[in-house]
Amino acid sequence: MRLCGFRFSNYHNKVRLALLEKGIEHEEDDSCKPSQDAAFLDRSVLGKVPFLEVDGAVLTESDVICEYLEDAYPQRPLLPKEPLARAKVRELNRCIELHLELVARRLYKEAFFGGKVSDETKREVEHTLEKGVRALARLARFDPYVAGPELTLADCAAFVHLPIVSLASKTIYGRDVLEPVAPLKNYLRRLGERECFARVTRERKEATAAMRP
């Protein structure tokens, strides 16, 4: 199986974390950039990364890929066995991606890429982010992992997405919208000390440095 994408991508790194934590043997193609070219759409239907090539098929959408990995490689599980506990992990994951990362993403053009975002969009995003932050504060357990006592897919998502939400909001609003989630900083620092998480961070930084002119 081959994971395709690039190591600067938070969604790509989420899947890398799952692969590495589960100890799944795999190849990587880190040279795939999002594109709407027909040749790339043949590989990734929406032109996004990451995607997984496996057994002659292609899987897109990081959550779908992670759930496939759970089903196909049940060792070192990243989802609890019990259905309700599994659903609670997915709920947290959804909150982090749909109500925080995807919302903050509307700011990235100005926060990270030298573009401009309208004041109206900034106001709208700030308001929506606040709702997501309140939901995260209510759902997250931090005892010691985000969904409870075991490491799960929600930790993989939190680790790659939440620092970007913080950074984008600090750049655009001059404040970290995630500040009210008090245990978050220590939790992310502790998570970053795990071997696989430290590796993904190190390799993301190397990839970022290599991209600079």
Ligand SMILES: N[C@@H](CCC(=O)N[C@@H](CS)C(=O)NCC(=O)O)C(=O)O
């Ligand atoms: N929902 C997708 C999101 C993936 C995504 O947005 N990837 C970004 C890179 S971090 C991308 O390919 N962006 C290009 C685009 O949206 O066209 C997933 O979970 O895999």
